[in-house]
Amino acid sequence: MSTPLVQLDQVRFGYGDHDILSDLSLTVQRGQVVAIMGGSGSGKTTLLRLIGGQLRARAGRVLVDGADVGGMNETALYDMRRKLGMLFQFGALFTDLSVFDNVAFPLRERAKLPESIIRDLVLMKLHAVGLRGAANLMPFELSGGMARRVALARAIALDPMLMLYDEPFTGLDPISLATIGQLIRELNDALGAASIVVTHDVAESLSLVDYVYFMADGKVIAQGTPDEVRASDHPFVKQFINGEPDGPLPFHKPAAPYAQELGLEIVRA
Numbered sequence: 001m002s003t004p005l006v007q008l009d010q011v012r013f014g015y016g017d018h019d020i021l022s023d024l025s026l027t028v029q030r031g032q033v034v035a036i037m038g039g040s041g042s043g044k045t046t047l048l049r050l051i052g053g054q055l056r057a058r059a060g061r062v063l064v065d066g067a068d069v070g071g072m073n074e075t076a077l078y079d080m081r082r083k084l085g086m087l088f089q090f091g092a093l094f095t096d097l098s099v100f101d102n103v104a105f106p107l108r109e110r111a112k113l114p115e116s117i118i119r120d121l122v123l124m125k126l127h128a129v130g131l132r133g134a135a136n137l138m139p140f141e142l143s144g145g146m147a148r149r150v151a152l153a154r155a156i157a158l159d160p161m162l163m164l165y166d167e168p169f170t171g172l173d174p175i176s177l178a179t180i181g182q183l184i185r186e187l188n189d190a191l192g193a194a195s196i197v198v199t200h201d202v203a204e205s206l207s208l209v210d211y212v213y214f215m216a217d218g219k220v221i222a223q224g225t226p227d228e229v230r231a232s233d234h235p236f237v238k239q240f241i242n243g244e245p246d247g248p249l250p251f252h253k254p255a256a257p258y259a260q261e262l263g264l265e266i267v268r269a
C-alpha cells in the first residue's frame, strides 16, 4: 500500500501538566473519508490541530504526506498548510466581504494569479457547492446551510490534498446536513484528496465515510468500517451508535458527593 496521507504514531499531547492524548495512533489513506468520534473533551479538535501544525506532539510522530509536522520550520509549515483545507463549525465567513470575495480570499492571499483566472476558479468552486448564483450576495443574506457551503467552497479554493472538518454538521437542518455530507464525499473524490471529519453525527457519518476511529482515554479504543462499527459489540461503540446517555462514557463528570456539595448532612438510621 502507498504511504498514508496522514499517520499518527503513538502521539502524546497535553495542555499544562495534564495529558489529553497519551498513545494515539491512526492512519488515513489517500482517497479515504475518515470519521473521528469520541466523547466531549476526548481530544478530537486537539488531534486536528496537531495535524495542522498549530500544536506539536510531546512524543510520537504526526506525519502528513510522509513529512513529520512536529519537525517542520515556519516555511515548511506554511507550505504544508497550503495543501490543507479546513472547515470548522465556527469558521465564519468574513462578514464585510461578498460570497465571491470570501472564496477568492485564499486565492488572492496565497496564489499570485491574474484576476481573470481567480474569477474562473471562484465560480468553479461555487458551482461545485451549488451556489454560483449566490456569488454577489453578502454573508448576512445567506441561510446557515448556505453559509456553511460557501465556507466549504473557500476551504477547497486551493485544491487541498487533505480536508479537515470539525463538526461540520452542527446546527444544520436535516436537508442542509445531508447536502454538506454529500459534498464532503463528492469533493473528496473529485479532488482525489483525503478527509478527516470530527463529528458526533453517527447516522450521517456512517453513510458517507470509509472508516471510523473512536477516541477515549487519550487513544483510539475502537475502529472499523461503517459495517464493522454497526455490528460491533464494543460497549463504547454501542453507546455511541445507540445514543445512550450513560455507559462507558459516563453521564456525570466525576464530582464530589452531591449531598456534600449541597451542604446536607447525611443522617443514617
Ligand SMILES: Nc1ncnc2c1ncn2[C@@H]1O[C@H](COP(=O)(O)OP(=O)(O)OP(=O)(O)O)[C@@H](O)[C@H]1O
Pocket: 015, 016, 020, 038, 039, 040, 041, 042, 043, 044, 045, 046, 047
Ligand atoms: N488551549 C487549551 N488549554 C488548555 N486546555 C485545553 C485547551 N484546548 C482544549 N483543552 C482541553 O483539552 C481537552 C480536549 O479538548 P478538545 O477540544 O480537543 O476535545 P474535543 O474532543 O474536540 O471535545 P468536543 O467534542 O467537546 O469539542 C478538553 O478537556 C479541553 O478542556
